[in-house]
Amino acid sequence: MIWQLDLAILTLVVVAAIGAITIKDLLGSAILFGAYSFMMCLLWSIMGAVDVAFTEASVGAGVSTIFFVAAVFRTTRRTKD
Amino acid sequence: MRIFGIIVVILTGALLIYAMGDFPSWADPASPAHNHVSPRYIEKSLEQTSVPNLVTAVLADYRGYDTMFETAVIFAAGVVCFFLLRIPRKDEPTVRRYRHTLTGITISVKETREIPPVLEEFERIDTLWTPPDLIIKTCCRILVPFLQLFGLYVIAHGHHSPGGGFQGGVILGASMILLAISHDLRTAIGRMSERVHAILCSVGVFIFAGTGALCLVLGLNFLDYGALARILHVDPVTARSHGILIVEIGVGLAVMTAMIWIYNNISSKGKYDEGL
Amino acid sequence: MPDLISSIVDYYNYLIYITLMMIGLYAMIAKKNLVKKIVGMNIFQTAIILFYVSIGAKKGATIPIIQHGHGEGADEITSSVIKAAEYINPLPHVLMLTAIVVAVATLGVALALAIKVYNRYETLEEDEILAQIREK
Numbered sequence: 001m002i003w004q005l006d007l008a009i010l011t012l013v014v015v016a017a018i019g020a021i022t023i024k025d026l027l028g029s030a031i032l033f034g035a036y037s038f039m040m041c042l043l044w045s046i047m048g049a050v051d052v053a054f055t056e057a058s059v060g061a062g063v064s065t066i067f068f069v070a071a072v073f074r075t076t077r078r079t080k081d
Numbered sequence: 082m083r084i085f086g087i088i089v090v091i092l093t094g095a096l097l098i099y100a101m102g103d104f105p106s107w108a109d110p111a112s113p114a115h116n117h118v119s120p121r122y123i124e125k126s127l128e129q130t131s132v133p134n135l136v137t138a139v140l141a142d143y144r145g146y147d148t149m150f151e152t153a154v155i156f157a158a159g160v161v162c163f164f165l166l167r168i169p170r171k172d173e174p175t176v177r178r179y180r181h182t183l184t185g186i187t188i189s190v191k192e193t194r195e196i197p198p199v200l201e202e203f204e205r206i207d208t209l210w211t212p213p214d215l216i217i218k219t220c221c222r223i224l225v226p227f228l229q230l231f232g233l234y235v236i237a238h239g240h241h242s243p244g245g246g247f248q249g250g251v252i253l254g255a256s257m258i259l260l261a262i263s264h265d266l267r268t269a270i271g272r273m274s275e276r277v278h279a280i281l282c283s284v285g286v287f288i289f290a291g292t293g294a295l296c297l298v299l300g301l302n303f304l305d306y307g308a309l310a311r312i313l314h315v316d317p318v319t320a321r322s323h324g325i326l327i328v329e330i331g332v333g334l335a336v337m338t339a340m341i342w343i344y345n346n347i348s349s350k351g352k353y354d355e356g357l
Numbered sequence: 358m359p360d361l362i363s364s365i366v367d368y369y370n371y372l373i374y375i376t377l378m379m380i381g382l383y384a385m386i387a388k389k390n391l392v393k394k395i396v397g398m399n400i401f402q403t404a405i406i407l408f409y410v411s412i413g414a415k416k417g418a419t420i421p422i423i424q425h426g427h428g429e430g431a432d433e434i435t436s437s438v439i440k441a442a443e444y445i446n447p448l449p450h451v452l453m454l455t456a457i458v459v460a461v462a463t464l465g466v467a468l469a470l471a472i473k474v475y476n477r478y479e480t481l482e483e484d485e486i487l488a489q490i491r492e493k
Contacts, residue, residue: 003362010373017377017400021384026392026481033396040403047414048445050243050422051136052406055457058251063340064399064461066258070348070357071468072392075475079390080482086387094379101375107367108414110442115415119448120441127423127439135421135447136454144451151455158462165469242422247458336458343465350472 006046013039026077030068037061130321132240140245141325141332145304148328149289152335156286159278159339166351178210179203207265207355221263228256236333240322246332253333254340266349266356269341275353278342285335289328296324370411377404389483391471395464402460406453413449421447 016036020029037060045053105112122139132138140148177190182202187210236249261269293304301308306324307317315323348357381404384397421444471481478486 007369010369014373014376014380017380020396020400021380021388021393026390029393029396033399036400037403040407043407044410047410048418048420049410049413049450049453050420051134051245051248052410052450052453052457054243054248055251055454058248058255059457059461060399060403062255063251063258063344064464066255066262066344067347067461067464067468068392068396070344071472073357074348074350074472075392075481078481079393081389081393082389083387086383089386090379090383093382094375097375097378098372101368101371104371107370107411108416110415110417112412114412114449115441115446119446122447123421123441123444124439127425133423133425135423135444136450139447139451140454147452148455151459154459155462158466161466162469165466165473241425247454251458339462343462343469347465347468347472350476 002046006043009039009043009046013043024079024081026072026079027069029079030065030072033068034061034065037064129318130325131318132322132325134240134242134245136243137239137245137325137329141328142304142306142321145293145328148332149293149304152286152289152332155335155339156282159282159342162343162346163279166346167353168351176208178206178208180206180210205267218263221259225256225260228259229253232256232333232337236329237326239329240325246329247336249329250333250336251340253337254344257337257341258344261344261348261356266345266353269356270345270353273341275342275345278338278345281334282338282342285331285333285338288331288334292324292327292331371408374404374408374411377401377407391474391481391483392468395467395471398467399460399464402456406456409449409453409456413446415442415445418443418445421445421450 013036016032016039020032020036023029023032037056041053041056041061044056105114122143123135126135126138126143127133130138130142132142178187179190180187180203182204187206232249232252234249235244235252236246239245239249257269257273260272292306292309295312296305296308297303299308299311306321306328308320309324310317310320313320313323345353345356349355377400381397381399381401384400385394388394388397423439423444474486475481478489480486480489
């Protein structure tokens with residue numbers, strides 16, 4: 001494991017998580033959540049959990065983001081916080 | 082509410098950081114998690130199941146009971162989305178929009194009237210219609226069969242490489258969702274109707290539970306695939322490998338259809354007429 | 358110096374998982390938008406999965422796929438004795454693999470509920486929904 005890479009991705013994960021819950025636009029929140037999931041997937045493949053990383057890449061970063069975008073499309077993008 | 086939330090969060094964080102001192106240091110080979118049941122899984126699974134990918138072997142064989150109910154949870158989620166959103170709305174007048182492909186004129190038809198499909202120059206369009214992009218449509222249509230082939234490969238090759246029923250099923254589902262996004266929802270439903278989703282989803286769970294029950298009928302424990310050796314005419318170790326493949330196919334079917342089902346219900350608010 | 362770095366890395370992993378868990382919990386409690394709450398729930402779930410996967414990590418070990426071969430020379434590779442110290446613990450991976458797929462199932466149900474709420478109240482904000490309920 002390369003610890004520099006690990007630390008960099010861990011920091012980016014926190015940045016993406018904070019961004020996903022503070023941004024004042026639900027579509028942006030969905031996209032940032034997709035970025036967060038993909039970062040998580042990289043982290044797990046660094047740790048050697050290849051199956052978990054594969055699942056997260058297809059489920060978390062792919063289908064979850066589509067579900068969020070579909071739900072935001074059917075409701076509203078507006079948010080107060 | 083915000084202050085209450087901050088207090089609760091800080092208390093939880095402080096408790097967790099206080100407990101962090103007792104954790105084993107990161108990636109320590111002597112930590113308790115590595116010393117009880119896991120060495121047995123690592124050392125014995127190749128000779129007991131002949132599956133080199135340990136995660137697949139433990140997922141489908143040693144912990145098959147767990148995975149079976151996991152699949153049932155996916156099925157339940159699909160059914161719950163169906164019951165929550167899919168309701169027949171009779172009071173709302175549905176307005177269908179058609180576009181004349183030669184002149185580009187849009188007409189809207191109210192209530193239950195439909196333009197018969199014989200008139201081919203009229204195509205049904207969504208309310209929020211954008212002009213079709215030829216490049217995107219063609220690329221996605223070409224991509225779909227390759228995605229499905231890759232999904233099948235991931236399911237079938239899960240014994241030897243990362244992958245298995247869950248990942249392959251999600252990739253297969255994503256290929257149909259890609260079709261629904263790049264064309265429209267009606268095209269995707271025309272390829273694979275709602276009834277097919279419901280039937281395939283329950284068939285997936287049934288394959289898993291049925292394999293387990295078959296082992297029980299053949300005289301061994303529930304989900305002990307060694308019992309299949311008598312039917313498949315192989316030795317029990319190879320029978321376990323084949324049993325894992327059968328179960329993974331069931332998981333793949335259930336996950337694929339549950340993903341498409343949930344997407345169709347969410348993106349059309351349960352009306353199944355207009356998608357994303 | 359390498360000891361210092363390794364100890365920082367050790368605790369940084371656990372600290373990040375606690376931070377993510379706090380972010381998710383805060384979003385679930387304090388945010389008023391329903392979709393934001395669902396995003397928080399997913400962040401919470403991923404934080405727990407991260408914790409389990411880092412429990413499964415093992416120094417000096419490789420990914421949990423046993424080295425094997427096909428055809429000629431396959432027996433020489435597979436016949437060597439498998440040592441538990443050479444492979445990462447597969448058990449947390451199995452548990453978390455199913456947890457991720459269940460997370461997407463709960464996400465679908467939660468979004469369906471949010472859409473039902475929006476159909477009825479025309480808003481996703483918690484305070485506006487409560488105000489509409491009080492008016493009736």
